[in-house]
Amino acid sequence: MTETAIKSMKDLPSTHLLGTGTSMCAGCGGLQLVHEIYDLLGGRTVFVNAAGCMTLLATWPFTPFRGGFLYTSMASAAAGAQGVRDALDILLAKQRIAPEEDMTAVVLAGDGSSYGMGLSATSAAIERGLDFIYVCYDNEGYGNTGQQTSGATPHGARTSTNGTKRGYAGWKKDLFAIWCAHRPVYAATVIAAEPLDLARRVERAMSLKGPRLILALAPCPTGWDYDPKDTVEIGRLAVKTGLYPLREYVDGRITHSKVPHPRLPVEEYLRIQGRFRHLFEPERDEETLTEIQAAVDGYWKQVE
Numbered sequence: 001m002t003e004t005a006i007k008s009m010k011d012l013p014s015t016h017l018l019g020t021g022t023s024m025c026a027g028c029g030g031l032q033l034v035h036e037i038y039d040l041l042g043g044r045t046v047f048v049n050a051a052g053c054m055t056l057l058a059t060w061p062f063t064p065f066r067g068g069f070l071y072t073s074m075a076s077a078a079a080g081a082q083g084v085r086d087a088l089d090i091l092l093a094k095q096r097i098a099p100e101e102d103m104t105a106v107v108l109a110g111d112g113s114s115y116g117m118g119l120s121a122t123s124a125a126i127e128r129g130l131d132f133i134y135v136c137y138d139n140e141g142y143g144n145t146g147q148q149t150s151g152a153t154p155h156g157a158r159t160s161t162n163g164t165k166r167g168y169a170g171w172k173k174d175l176f177a178i179w180c181a182h183r184p185v186y187a188a189t190v191i192a193a194e195p196l197d198l199a200r201r202v203e204r205a206m207s208l209k210g211p212r213l214i215l216a217l218a219p220c221p222t223g224w225d226y227d228p229k230d231t232v233e234i235g236r237l238a239v240k241t242g243l244y245p246l247r248e249y250v251d252g253r254i255t256h257s258k259v260p261h262p263r264l265p266v267e268e269y270l271r272i273q274g275r276f277r278h279l280f281e282p283e284r285d286e287e288t289l290t291e292i293q294a295a296v297d298g299y300w301k302q303v304e
């Protein structure tokens with residue numbers, strides 16, 4: 001099929017489904033997440049993608065998705081979703097598409113975009129009550145360009161721009177709380193390593209209209225420096241140590257879908273990742289390890 005013969009995504013051969021060959025890393029937690037979420041969202045989805053690793057999924061005019069894929073700059077995904085929603089609404093109003101042909105505008109953006117460059121456009125979109133789902137795969141750094149520090153980088157982690165002895169001195173922003181402060185229709189944190197919980201959150205988001213967040217920690221073997229086979233284990237440990245709370249915001253209330261009990265020490269999560277190796281060798285950085293554990297304990301103390 002030539003490029004000129006392709007008038008819409010419907011013209012693409014049915015073999016163009018997710019997983020048809022990309023240049024992504026083995027064990028990518030972000031890709032695992034997209035597989036799980038796409039199974040739930042289905043083909044009537046227009047992904048609006050901010051530049052990042054997931055951009056590698058599409059090479060124009062091909063995309064592994066059955067719906068649509070719109071590439072935007074890092075700062076503009078939420079504005080792009082507004083354009084997609086508006087275009088669909090106009091087509092519906094003019095009866096150019098039937099209601100059952102309507103699609104969902106879904107932002108697919110990394111943490112560099114979601115916690116930083118794209119936050120202003122996202123804030124404005126939530127304020128306008130835009131009907132969209134915002135999926136952030138959070139690999140805690142600017143992964144596609146070599147894992148530079150982002151607004152999501154955790155305390156003590158080594159990145160390509162924080163190679164100091166003690167790692168990143170700052171603390172990860174709480175994007176879930178930032179979204180909740182906007183009073184969206186829905187917000188949830190999920191992880192691909194807990195697929196049942198993820199399915200419940202995504203299905204709930206799909207049943208609502210308005211601004212909705214699905215925020216997912218996305219273990220990244222390349223940026224976090226661990227064996228790709230450990231992606232699921234690392235995701236589970238993030239939850240079991242309490243470092244990554246699975247939370248849901250609906251009707252102004254925050255609840256936790258899993259309260260890890262007993263919580264494993266944070267060290268069990270940290271010590272298997274190269275980005276935290278300097279906290280253990282050549283000698284233990286007791287101060288940083290204590291700070292990280294205290295932050296987690298403090299969080300759960302105000303929850304329990």
Ligand SMILES: Cc1ncc(C[n+]2csc(CCOP(=O)(O)OP(=O)(O)O)c2C)c(N)n1
Nearest residue numbers: 051052053110111112113141142143144145
């Ligand atoms: C304004 C701007 N600055 C820099 C870049 C180069 N760039 C492309 S992808 C990327 C990393 C994006 O990080 P994140 O949003 O966390 O997604 P990830 O790469 O981790 O998937 C950067 C910096 C860009 N596209 N636009």
Ligand code: SF4
Nearest residue numbers: 025028053143220222
């Ligand atoms: S750098 Fe990380 S997020 Fe990007 S494709 Fe590789 S494993 Fe996935």
Ligand SMILES: [Mg+2]
Nearest residue numbers: 110111141143
């Ligand atoms: Mg990232």
